[in-house]
Amino acid sequence: MSQSSSGRAIPTRIESDSVCKLKFLDIIEKRSLGFNRTGLEDSIAFKLYKNIYPFPFGAQNSLQNSVGGIFNLEFSLDGKLLVAACEGKQILIFDSANQKLVHNVPDAHSNCVNCVRFLNDKHFATCSDDASIKIWDVRKVKHSMKTLHGHSNWIKNIEWSEKENVMVTSAFDGSIYAWNLKSPNESNMMYDKVFLMNGLMRMKLTGDGTKMIISTTNGFIIIIHDLNLLTLATDLRSFRPSLYRLMQISDQCFPIGTVYNYLFSPNRKRNRIEFIEDFPNEAEVISSLQIHPHGWCSVSRNVNAEEDEEWTAVHDIQTRHPDDYKNAYTYVNEAEPEETSPGGANQPTDLWMGFVTVADYYRTHSREYGRARQDAGAGESLQPPTMGILNTGLIGANASFDAYFNQFPDERNKIVRNLPRMTHYVKEKNVGKGFIKELCFSGDGRVICSPCDRGVRLLAFNERCEELSVCVPDEPRQLETVLEMKNYHKDVVVSCKFSPAHCQLVSGCLGSEIKWYQPVI
Structure with missing residues (x-):
């Protein structure tokens, strides 16, 4: 090379x-x-x-x-x-x-x-x-x-x-x-x-x-x-490429993403x-x-x-x-956690992602779907693409990664760049x-x-x-x-x-x- x-x-x-x-x-x-x-x-x-x-x-x-x-x-x-x-x-x-x-x-x-x-x-x-x-x-x-x-x-x-x-x-x-x-x-x-x-x-x-x-x-x-x-x-196992890409785009560090920084290491052998x-x-x-x-x-x-x-x-x-x-790579400053009230009213909730499957996406653009939509007429409606919901695991996951980040503290706020x-x-x-x-x-x-x-x-x-x-x-x-x-x-x-x-x-x-x-x- x-x-x-x-x-x-x-x-x-x-x-x-x-x-x-x-x-x-x-x-x-x-x-x-x-x-x-x-x-x-x-x-x-x-x-x-x-x-x-x-x-x-x-x-x-x-x-x-x-x-x-x-x-x-x-x-x-x-x-x-x-x-x-x-x-x-x-x-x-x-x-x-x-x-x-x-x-x-x-x-x-x-x-x-x-x-x-x-x-x-x-x-x-x-x-x-x-x-x-x-x-x-x-x-x-x-x-x-x-x-x-x-x-x-x-x-x-x-x-x-x-x-x-x-x-x-x-x-x-x-x-x-x-x-x-x-x-x-x-x-x-x-x-x-x-x-x-x-x-x-x-x-x-x-x-x-x-x-x-x-x-x-x-x-x-x-x-x-x-x-x-x-x-x-x-x-x-458990590596989510789309989530890591989201982290790169948004310049936000998620422990569930940065914990896999080692997969990008140029010294990795497999x-x-x-x-x-x-x-x-x-x-x-x-x-x-x-x-x-x-x-x-x-x-x-x-x-x-x-x-x-x-x-x-x-x-x-x-x-x-x-x-x-x-x-x-770049390092991103970690935001300070917000204080919560004694009653727990500000307890963090998890994030969820909505998605449409690739199959449904292409079904809506396919020739058969187009013909069916035309045949259905203005008075009928066809089944829309299925919307799925996925738990991202971003919130509440920090504790499970603490042991790893205690051993590799530089990885917590590090985002690999392409x-x-x-x-x-x-x-x-x-x-x-x-x-x-x-x-x-x-x-x-x-x-x-x-x-x-x-x-x-x-x-x-x-x-x-x-x-x-x-x-x-x-x-x-x-x-x-x-x-x-x-x-x-x-x-x-x-x-x-x-x-x-x-x-x-x-x-x-x-x-x-x-x-x-x-x-x-």
């Missing part, structure tokens, strides 16, 4: 002796041998991405029936197959060589399918708003292999940890589960709830499994460095917490999250509280030197309200594909389409548009994906349509 003159950490470049100055005709051969592609000439990469065009034929002509929105797209590890997760409960499987639909699995779930994740070259998992996860074999997709239950609300993403050899899932119930898929049958499937928080939106793992990145509905991102899934639940708060706007719901193929950065898409702006932001997520955190992490940003079109637009990185990490109204656009870190490791700016700068493909879909695009093995791109929209793209040189 090196530093720029402004003190911003610069991602370490991954060198490869096998990949040097490639000629154009060497690209396919090198890729087929599995060599790292980070050494591709910038000019070649720029030409490839600049000249991507949609196929004049393919899957868009194969979908005879409406499947609703294409919520997620995932290639197999070798890039030979593409699986689409559909709003209409189906999963679609395509041959990526000829873009032909080879399998249509109706009623794969009992509600819309949200995410697909390949676990190896033959098995993939899907998750749904029916709060279930299913495991499939690409050779026999008529029926799923296993159905897994544990979450209590809409499941939105699936990750695979090579390091721990477990599947990790997150849902709008605020929980993250780690699943042991070696169990012989689904009734005995072992899982552990490794994390729980209010406002959890998305969860991702870096490729090496050493970091977990969590986006929230409260305008910040959580990095868990040196991830250890086996001890995560124990290490973060499950170290860090928050990301710097965005180009007043971010509220950080709905889409993706990780760079080399784990250098994250890219996220957010909307503000008024839902009239959408932004994409890139943040460095690499481990920084402990010296960078030396002054990353380092600047944003490197790039760009404003997006504010269309398709209530639907999450899934971003993606290219296989080499040079380009970000972003849904843009009824098309997509390719964004790069600079105008030469260089790798992030050699063009990290001293100050956040705008992403460069390499290519913008407008109006190629009949409805708003909500998903896109690059092939991991070929220079091939695919996008899906709310109108049951999938488009394929490849370079034309």
Whole structure:
């Protein structure tokens, strides 16, 4: 890890002796041998991405029936197959060589399918708003292999940890589960709830499994460095990220928050917490999250509280030197406690927080809810989102922490501050309200594909389409548009994906349509 003159950490470049100055005709051969592609000439990469065009034929002509929105797209590890997760409960499987639909699995779930994740070259998992996860074999997709239950609300993403050899899932119930898929049958499937928080939106793992990145509905991102899934639940038990973030914003110290300052210590060796708060706007719901193929950065898409702006932001997520955190805290003066009357009339009462679940929030913005509201007519009313009440535990908790603060008195009024992490940003079109637009990185990490109204656009870190490791700016700068493909879909695009093995791109929209793209040189 090196530093720029402004003190911003610069991602370490991954060198490869096998990949040097490639000629154009060497690209396919090198890729087929599995060599790292980070050494591709910038000019070649720029030409490839600049000249991507949609196929004049393919899957868009194969979908005879409406499947609703294409919520997620995932290639197999070798890039030979593409699986689409559909709003209409189906999963679609395509041959990526000829873009032909080879399998249509109706009623794969009992509600819309949200995410697909390949676990190896033959098995993939899907998750749904029916709060279930299913495991499939690409050779026999008529029926799923296993159905897994544990979450209590809409499941939105699936990750695979090579390091721990477990599947990790997150849902709008605020929980993250780690699943042991070696169990012989689904009734005995072992899982552990490794994390729980209010406002959890998305969860991702870096490729090496050493970091977990969590986006929230409260305008910040959580990095868990040196991830250890086996001890995560124990290490973060009772830690409330949203409450700590409230403490940072309000400059008020709550013992129930400052008692966990040690989780932010740069010298901590496992499950170290860090928050990301710097965005180009007043971010509220950080709905889409993706990780760079080399784990250098994250890219996220957010909307503000008024839902009239959408932004994409890139943040460095690499481990920084402990010296960078030396002054990353402030001390807040503790207010003197008020005197109480002998009768106890001024006894403190606890604080309570009202909240709306993420599921209810998106239900009010969903297409089905909008239609139901219209069908109900002016004379009828629909059930509003459920309001929940949560005891914060802020008042009356001091006594239970006295022993800790007597041992570590400096921690009582100390609030950890967050380092600047944003490197790039760009404003997006504010269309398709209530639907999450899934971003993606290219296989080499040079380009970000972003849904843009009824098309997509390719964004790069600079105008030469260089790798992030050699063009990290001293100050956040705008992403460069390499290519913008407008109006190629009949409805708003909500998903896109690059092939991991070929220079091939695919996008899906709310109108049951999938488009394929490849370079034309």
